[in-house]
Amino acid sequence: MDSNTYKIVLIDDNKLFREFLASTLTDFGYSVVMAENGLEGLHQLKEHPDTDLVVVDLIMPIMDGYSFINAARDKYPDVPIVVISGVGSLKDALGAIRLGARDFINKPIESDELLKIVIERNIERCIVERSNREYRDFLETLAKTRSTQLDEAMAREVSIEKELHHQVCLYKSIFNSISSPMLLVEVGGELVLDANAAFAHLSGCQTHEAIGRSCSEIGIALTGPLPLASSPSAAKPAPVTTLQATLGGRRFTVQCQSIACHKDEQRGYATLLFSDSMK
Template identity: 35%
Template sequence: MNGTRVLIIDDEPMVRSSLAIFLEDIGCHVLQAGHGSQGLDIFFRDRPDLVLTDLRMPILDGFGVVERLAAEAPEIPVIVVSGIGNIREAIHAMHLGAWDYISKPLEELEELEITARRVLERARLLKENSDYRLRLEDLVSQRTRQLAESEQRFHQLFLQHDDAILLCRGGKLEIFEMNRAACTLFGYTGRELIQGGLPLVIAPEELPMVSAGLAGLSDGDIFLREQISAITKDGSRLTVSIKGWRVVYDGTVMHYCSMRDMGAKIRAQQEARLAHSRLIQANKMSSLGLLVSGMAHEINNPNNFIGVNAALLQDIWGDMRPLLTEQGRDQGITLGGLALDDAAETGAGLIAGIIRGSERIAAVVKGLKDFSRKDPAGLEGVIDIRRVISDARTILDHHIQARTDHFEIDCSDDLPSVRGSQQQIEQVLINLLINALQALPDRSRGVRVSASHDEPASEVLLAVNDQGCGMEADTLSKLTEPFFSTRISEGGTGLGLTISSTIIRDHGGTLSFLSEPGTGTVATVRLPAERP
């Protein structure tokens, strides 16, 4: 960050000042503006390396700043500052071209430094990549035009390129020459590639499109596909990009085909989408925590009133019962249509029911508050698996009662504790239980939760076994992939098991599934047991 020029655009002087002091302390040169219009003037005059802008401002707001800079200076990273409750505004700003966002008030200014370093590194890499591609394409074009005089230099670049490069000729796309990267990517020797031609490595369903695209090229045209399926020697499928154009090599017109493995890029995009979705989910959980806390307060007050008064009423009724019974025998008095003997017994039962109901309400509210409250211990707490199961059972009691008549819990007596976040493991169990309950076709099918100690492996096993519809092998293999869900039409996000798998992995454990159609599913969590 030393020497980085940062432009802060915010209509609140105190916010600008505190951010400027922090950034100057870590070596930045800071420029300041009180609104968007002033900020743009300073930007186009001084060209800073990074822009930090508020969204809500007079004259020209942060959305206008982001849109203008995205159009005229897309290479300069822009970080927007959004209020904690305005996550949608931040997302909208990112759609307009913002690189990242932070929420205010900032509890830790180090978050700003981390975010700034991240976007600056991304800008540097994008510039390097852009410069590299421009240089490469310029060089290839130049070599194509000057092939007659500089064939040796072109040939050296061809062989040393990191992308897989194939020179093809003829309508059958025979491979004339390839570089070492092509042999490495597809697993074939050079002789095998020459014998098999381009059809050897392009998936059959993609070959007609690639063949037609290359055949239709004229001088100066480029054939480009960002993602197509390719096949390696061992039969594995790769997702590659292909870029091709016509060249004259040794007096013959050929197709220069450059291919790049896109697997890493696709995984990075998925991880970015998942990280963004987890951020949104975390914000939802934070809002839920505030909502639950407020609801708990509103419910607990009248419930405490009910519980205390019901207990007092139970004592009063107990003292009155002998008098009511005696009077009922002598005078034949009835209460609510019941003889006093029966009324005395019924009243006691009703009061006991009120007390049990009040205790039940208190338990459910406590479970919800515990689940939504931030876990101060992080991953260093001590987890009681029995309590995790009990709390999850309490929170999901309504769902369980609505879905099945057969819900079982089986915990071993010698169950050791586990190190980590009790709240996160409870979140995983709740996800697994909801999935299990939703898989049941009717109330006659059941769900069983078990916990045991695998002493040889020094692990605690937590299993959820349902008698639901089960899954095909293809579905089973995709369960923890981001955004994969069999219940998208019912509101599923495809993130529950992905996040659960990440949580278990962070705890040093594993999450696995066994399932067959019609026989149900077993989800098993294995966590390292705490040493005595």
């Protein structure tokens, strides 16, 4: 995992340990923001909305780790929290996890390798959950926009060409704002109709090079066929189907969303959202 783009907020009242752990995480390649208590940690989360992980001690003055977890879990649900404490009690660890922490590691830290595994595991979880949320938001926005704009077009008797142009522009804006790699394909022939910038970065295949080619021609091997939406007139997206795929020697989990766009139900569109398979 390329750790250079990920940010960790580290909260511990022990200055020597805090600086030592920050140095270790920096050596791993992470960007580290430090805080000496839970209250300052909440401030740092507010100042750094791109945070990917929080590492927090349990016993601290002003605001301890338990209070921090309780305050942070609702405001920042996508950011995993790893508890790191010298308390050493299973009861304390379970209490922190019940409050919303995702993982627990004792200090002093006996193994840098164990620390690295815990950090990578929870950042990967953050990436997957964040991608899932963005994908759900995209599908909801696409469904609402499609329904609303079509109703407005009928009410205003707007020409099909003008409405289609508006829909395409809106779709392009939403599609390219997705931070995870994504394709729009035609179901059946798996012909690529569009690819966002994140996919071009992942595959090395520019959007204009991918369009008009099949998934297999640009190096994507899917484990199964793409499903068809059950009804071309459905206002809501069809259920998301999860497939596995390989691209460039890497394995990916692919979330497939089908949208029927023709009266002939053997044709339709599907969006494919790629995320790294969990290690």
